[in-house]
Amino acid sequence: MTPVADSLRPRLRSHRLRAGLRSAWIALDPLRLFGVVLFVGVWQLCTLMLPPIILPTPWGVVSRLSADFWSAPALSYYGVSEANLYGNLLYTAENVVIAVAIGAAIGILSGLLSARFALFRAVVDPVMMTAGTVPILIAAPFLLIWFGVGRASAVCLVIFYVAVILYVFAGRAARNLDPIYEQSARTLGATSRRMVRDILIPATVPEILGGLRIALAGAWGLEAISELLGAQSGMGKVLEVLAGATDPQGIMATLLVLGLTAIVADGLMALAVARIAQWSAPGR
Amino acid sequence: MTALTRHRDRWISLGVFLVLALIWQVLSVVYTAEAQPGEPMVAGWQVLFTHTLLSLSDYWPGGWGVPAVSEGAPRSYLAAVLSIVVHSADTIGRLAAGMALGGFAGLLLGLAMSWSRWTRRLVDLPIQFLRTLPLLAMVPLFQLWFGTDYMGEVMFVAYGIGVIVFAGTVNAVRNIPPIYLDNARALGASQTMLYRSVILPAIFPAMRSVILLSLGAGWGAVLGAEYLGAQSGLGYIIVYAQQFAFLDRMFLVALLFILYTSVSYWGISRLSARMLAWAPPAQRQ
Structure with a gap:
């Protein structure tokens, strides 16, 4: 390590600390939080005018979420093998992680x-570009019939x-x-080899x-x-079952879990990106 | 890229598609399993363009002097082609109505929310949350709210596109270089003049990718809407074909869909590239 790099280091660290504090401040920005409160408030107002079978209250959805997360016996009557949201979320998350890892490598x-x-x-270009425009609802039935219902x-x-x-x-980056x-x-x-390792x-x-x-x-939505x-389990299966039972509160609770999981996963990924790609300006 | 390599690439892509078609044909010969008697899992081209195409006339509702199969008429190529045209028109009509509604509402709301830094911060987190909700998994909710009729389908497509356009608009306005706005303000522009002559043209290059993105989401959403209880459209044909394991019909409709999506992408990107002729080349891609 050269002396120049050594002298740069503390300054870099304090810079990173300041950037971290700034992003925490952005997340806790009172106006942004007030936006969330406003969103929930408008939702609550709408529930006053609509019957609960159409639009459940925010509090109802949250309490339903906390009740169903560890144990939702009703799900087992409909043939979902895991009778709680936690197990189904784990199943979905496993599939997402496996699929993203393999798909990213390819x-x-x-x-x-x-x-x-x-x-x-x-x-490869024409194949990828054509394949990328096929809606998932067109591709899914073929795979389900060819490979069967399953993971x-x-x-x-x-x-x-x-x-x-x-x-x-x-391709674009390179x-x-x-x-x-x-x-x-x-x-x-x-x-x-060094060109690939040190530059590309x-x-x-x-x-x-x-x-x-x-x-x-x-990937979460897909x-x-x-x-x-x-499928036999997973968040999608839960949604299908709840839709069949006309249970908007359950559907919204499940969607909420899925959305929050996606946000947390995205946050973790952003942190990991910022750590891995420290040398790049946009990565920070 | 020179004209010569572009020419070569075009021939190569044509060759790739021909090879893929050939592989499909070979697969249909080698892998002869049937989903049900008379319905091959992998249907060769000779089956697709005779038997399968004819069977699409089952979905022709009748009219225009061409009797429907459900009224006892034999299957005919005319009825098959008519049924493809009618069902495609239904799907494309829903997509167009949803895109117009969602795009307009999303753009207006997005511009309104970009009025000042305060309103932008206010809507930031709720939009981010709405964007992460998986659109297609919300089909059951929309079915409950708006029913399975035309209205419900259009509302679903409009919601899917509206969220993307809304978030894209807010983002595009935020990314306008502040010097443009400051300069116009220093010259005495009012807020409405600022919108008309600075903000709207300045966000257009960024909106182009938003439009292409929402087109993809729109095709997915219109299928999702038709999956749940529509009585016409390409999604309706696919759902019924899937229930009876008519894989050949599903494949034919899937090919049609690939054709439509490719043509619509190509058309919109050509059109917007032409409308962006004034922008610097780096913003036009």
């Missing part, structure tokens, strides 16, 4: 390859969409990389991680909808 690899090999891009179909579907998103992000960096490294005699990866990782956040945020169409 998408990033093919995206980077497409940015460096024109022929590869010409072959494999749902995970395959999510892998498919995550791979398309990351293909786009990784193509937007100013060629001067690689030219400079090459004139200094870098081997191709550090330069593209921040943007790819941004794409990963978007893919993760979307997983839920493919479970809604056919």
Whole structure:
């Protein structure tokens, strides 16, 4: 470590601390919190005018959530194998994590390859771009009939969409990389392995991680909808059952759990991105 | 990219699609399992364009001098083509109505909420929450609220698109370089003049990707709406085909859908690129 880098370090740390404090202040901004209160208030006002079968009260949804989270015996009557939200959430989360990991690996690899090999891009691009526009409700029934109702179909579907998103992000990141960096490294005699390790990866990782956040945020909805169409457990199955029983309070409680989980997962991911990609300005 | 490589790429993509079609045909020969007697799991092209296309005439409701199959008439290619046209028109009509309604409402609300930094901060967290709720999982709620008729379907599409356009508008206004606004204000522009001659043109490049994004969500949402109890439209055909495991019909409708989505993406991106001819090239992609 050179002395210059040593002298820079404390300043960097205090800068990061200040940035962290600032983001905490933004999250706790009184006006923003008041916005949430206002949202709940308008909802409460609407419930005064509408019957509870159409729009349940906010308090009713929250108490329903806390009651159902650990134990919801009613679900077992409808054939959901896990009679609580916690178990179903875990099932959905497992599938999302597996699917995002596999889909990201496929998408990033093919995206980077497409940015460096024109022929590869010409072959893969039309397939990915066409596949990416197919609505999930069109693709889901085929997988459900071919692979049967179960974990494999749902995970395959999510892998498919995550791979398309990351293909786009990784390809764009590698193509937007100013060629001067690689030219400079090459004139200094870098081997191709070092070019990948020292230039391509550090330069593209921040943007790819941004794409990963978007893919993760979307994956919850995709997983839920493919479970809604056919599964034995999971949040989507719970939604399907509650919709059949005309239970808007339960539906909203389940959606609330799903939305909060997605927000927490996104927050954790943002933290991880900021840590991993410390060298990049947008990552911070 | 030079004209020559673009030309080559076009031939390669054509070749890729031909190879995919060929693989499908080979699969249909090798994998002959049937979902039910007479209904192959993987239907070859010779089946798709004869038997399957004919069977779509079952969904023709009758009229225009072409009798419906449900009235005892034999299946005919004319009825099949008519039924494709009518059901496609229903789906596209719902999508267009929902997009117009949701896009207009989202844009207006978004612009209103961007009036000052205070209102923007006020709506920030609720929008973020609404955006994370999985749209398609909300179909049951909309079914409950608005029923399964035309109104309910359009409202669902409008909600899905409205949330995206709303969030996109607020974000686009926030990203306008402050110097534009400051300059106009320094020259004495009123708030309404600011909106008309600075903010609206300045957000247009950013709104282009929002529109493309909401188009994708819109196609998904219109299918989701038709999945639950519509009596017409391509989603209706898919639901009924799925219940009877008619995989070949599902595949044909899926191909139609891929065609429609691709054409609509291509059309909108061409149109908006033309309307953005004034913007600097970096903002046009």
